[in-house]
Amino acid sequence: MKNSARRSKTSVPSRKIRYAVVGLGHIAQNAMLPAFAHAGSNSQLVALVSGDKEKLAKLGRKYKTPALYSYEQYDECLASETVDAVYIALPNSMHRDYAVRAAKAGVHVLCEKPLAVTAQECKQIMRAAERNDIILMVAYRLHFEEANLRAIAIVNSGKIGEPRMFNSQFSMQVRPGNVRLDEELGGGALYDIGIYCINAARYLFRAEPSEVFAAAASSSDKRFAEVDEMVSAVMRFPNDRLATFTCSFGAAHTSRYQVIGTKGDLEVSPAYGYTDELAHRLTLHEKTTQRKFGKCDQFAAELVYFSDCILHRRQPEPSAAEGTIDVAIIEALAKSAKKGRPVKVKGLPRDTRPTMAQEIKRPLGKEPELVKVEPPH
Numbered sequence: 001m002k003n004s005a006r007r008s009k010t011s012v013p014s015r016k017i018r019y020a021v022v023g024l025g026h027i028a029q030n031a032m033l034p035a036f037a038h039a040g041s042n043s044q045l046v047a048l049v050s051g052d053k054e055k056l057a058k059l060g061r062k063y064k065t066p067a068l069y070s071y072e073q074y075d076e077c078l079a080s081e082t083v084d085a086v087y088i089a090l091p092n093s094m095h096r097d098y099a100v101r102a103a104k105a106g107v108h109v110l111c112e113k114p115l116a117v118t119a120q121e122c123k124q125i126m127r128a129a130e131r132n133d134i135i136l137m138v139a140y141r142l143h144f145e146e147a148n149l150r151a152i153a154i155v156n157s158g159k160i161g162e163p164r165m166f167n168s169q170f171s172m173q174v175r176p177g178n179v180r181l182d183e184e185l186g187g188g189a190l191y192d193i194g195i196y197c198i199n200a201a202r203y204l205f206r207a208e209p210s211e212v213f214a215a216a217a218s219s220s221d222k223r224f225a226e227v228d229e230m231v232s233a234v235m236r237f238p239n240d241r242l243a244t245f246t247c248s249f250g251a252a253h254t255s256r257y258q259v260i261g262t263k264g265d266l267e268v269s270p271a272y273g274y275t276d277e278l279a280h281r282l283t284l285h286e287k288t289t290q291r292k293f294g295k296c297d298q299f300a301a302e303l304v305y306f307s308d309c310i311l312h313r314r315q316p317e318p319s320a321a322e323g324t325i326d327v328a329i330i331e332a333l334a335k336s337a338k339k340g341r342p343v344k345v346k347g348l349p350r351d352t353r354p355t356m357a358q359e360i361k362r363p364l365g366k367e368p369e370l371v372k373v374e375p376p377h
Contacts, residue, residue, distance in 0.1 A: 007128060010083060015217050016042055016043060016044045016308040017042060017310050018092070019036070019047070019084070019085050019086065019110075020049055020069075020083045020086045021045035021046065021048055021087050022086050022087065022088045023049070023088065023090040023091075023195070024048065024052065024056070024089075024369065024371070024373070025090075025373055026194060026375055027089050028087075028089040029059070029370050029373055030056040030368060030370065031299045032089060032299050032370050033045065034297075034299075034365050035227035035362075036063070037300075038297045038304050039362065041304065042308060042311060045081055046067055046083060046306065047069060048065050048067070048069070049056070049070070049073075049077055052116050052372060054372060055372055056068040058067075058371045058373055061072060067082065068082075070227050071276065074098065076269075077234075078101065078102055078105035079105060081199050083219065084107065085107060085108055085109065085140075085307075086108070086109055087110045087167065088102075088111045088305075090112075090122070090184070091186055092114055092117050092183065092186025092187070094113070095117075095186075096117075096122075096124060096125055098372075099125045102134075102169070103125070103128035103131075103132045103134050105176055106133075106134060108136070108138050108310050109125075109134065109136045109137045111136070111139060113140060113195055113323060113326070114138075114186075114191050114195055114330065115323030115324060115326075116323075117191065117327070119324055119330060120326075122323060123324060123325035126320045126324065133315075134194050135309050135310050135313075136316075136320045137309065137316040137318060137319065137320075137321070138318050138320060139302055140302075140323075140354075140355065141299060141301065141319040142272065142298070143203075143318050143354040144201075144305055145296070145298050145301070145357050146277035146293050146355075146361065147271070148270060149355065149356050149359050150280070151204065151259070151266060151268050151280065152276070155261070156206065159264065159282075160189055160263055160265055160266055160284065161240065161262030161263030161264065162261055162295075163204065163259050164242075164260060165243070165259070165260040165262070166200075166205065166241075166242070166243035166245075166257065167243070167258050167259070167260075168196075168201070168206075168244075168245040168246075168248045168249075168256065168258070169245065169247075169254050169255075169256055169257075170193040170197055170199060170245070170246075170271075171246070171248035171250075171251035171252065172253045173249070173250065173251070173252065174250075175377060178374075178376050179226055179337055181224070181227055182227075183225075183226035184207065187227050188227040188228065189228060189229070189248060190228075190247060190330045191330060192249075193249075193272075194231060194245065194247035194248045194330065195326050195330065196332075197233075198235070198326050198329050199326055200257050200272075201235060201245070201326070202273070203354050204257075204354050205237050207238050207241075208238075208325060208345070209236055209243070209329060209345065210237070211235075211245040211345060212235045212329060212332050212333050212336055212342065213233065213234045213341050214233040214336040214337040215233075216228040216230070216231045216337040217229060217231075218230070218250075219250060222243040224249070224250065225249070227249070228337075228342060229248060229250040229331065230248035230250060230251065230256070231337060232246040232251070233234070233245055233246075233333050234246070235329070240375050247292050253377065254269075255270040256268065256269035256270065257269075263284065263285075264282065264283050264285070265283050266281070266282050267281040271369075272298065274293070275295065275367075277292055279291065279292045279293065280293075283348070294365045297363060297364045297365065298370055299362075304360055307336060317352045317353070317358065318354070318355060319352070321350060325375060329345055332344075357364060
């Protein structure tokens with residue numbers, strides 16, 4: 001066994017996993033850094049990594065985190081033996097490099113979605129994790145959130161009959177200059193918000209698509225010089241079920257999905273947000289009931305879950321395979337949009353799916369003050 005693998009097993013404390021947050025953009029500042037206050041049972045923030053000295057100084061003081069590293073010092077951070085795990089919140093194109101380096105150092109990895117920009121890169125991260133015996137998880141926060149987990153339970157209970165159709169819309173007006181609009185950094189609506197629609201269809205149908213078709217469109221808006229403004233997609237699932245969705249960076253904010261079965265339908269709207277109060281609208285026999293789900297700290301929940309996986313040497317759900325399948329589907333959709341024809345999908349087999357047993361609730365704190373970063377929309 002390699003030295004790094006030995007370290008990952010022997011240096012983990014018995015109670016709390018020590019984290020470095022890598023990248024101090026909006027998602028890290030607005031959601032993950034405050035989440036440690038609600039995940040303190042088994043998770044501790046001990047280090048920050050950024051290319052911006054002002055962010056490091058101000059956020060280090062705010063969160064009482066004295067270990068501050070530049071990107072050039074990342075390997076030093078990994079070798080410090082004071083960090084058990086990293087949370088990677090960098091531009092998508094940087095995920096593979098920073099995840100693989102952490103794995104080789106024997107440091108566990110919680111990586112924001114998408115896991116990488118190609119399925120091949122995802123597999124490289126997976127191999128590095130396996131070879132170095134570290135725990136790797138993709139940050140699918142909705143796999144621990146009540147509204148989405150209860151949607152899965154309702155659909156799979158047979159209450160709406162056999163689920164036949166899924167449709168979803170996820171859109172926002174992305175600010176000019178935002179990293180999501182930079183093709184070289186792995187930007188684009190499919191990678192950023194389309195992935196939520198893809199993942200939801202998969203966990204609700206509990207299956208993988210065999211074929212996909214997509215069309216992309218953009219207005220003359222200068223924001224979309226490098227990436228498509230919006231993409232609409234159709235995904236064919238086993239048993240002749242269809243899932244459709246549209247994701248857009250140039251439309252008013254919306255976040256919803258609907259599953260239609262042979263006996264009824266379930267709409268979740270809002271569905272994907274982390275600061276929203278999510279809601280169900282269930283229609284059976286032409287009678288509709290509604291239910292709202294209170295706001296909670298979805299990032300604290302995934303921290304608690306991931307730390308527990310490390311402490312108990314348990315492979316997480318959502319795994320790296322989950323992230324790899326979504327990226328393979330995104331690649332197929334992009335190819336379809338470019339070629340103007342359906343594309344077959346060859347994914348990885350999945351033997352685990354999210355269930356209500358994964359629900360974790362933590363209170364949502366106040367919205368934090370941000371340092372040199374703007375919301376994406």
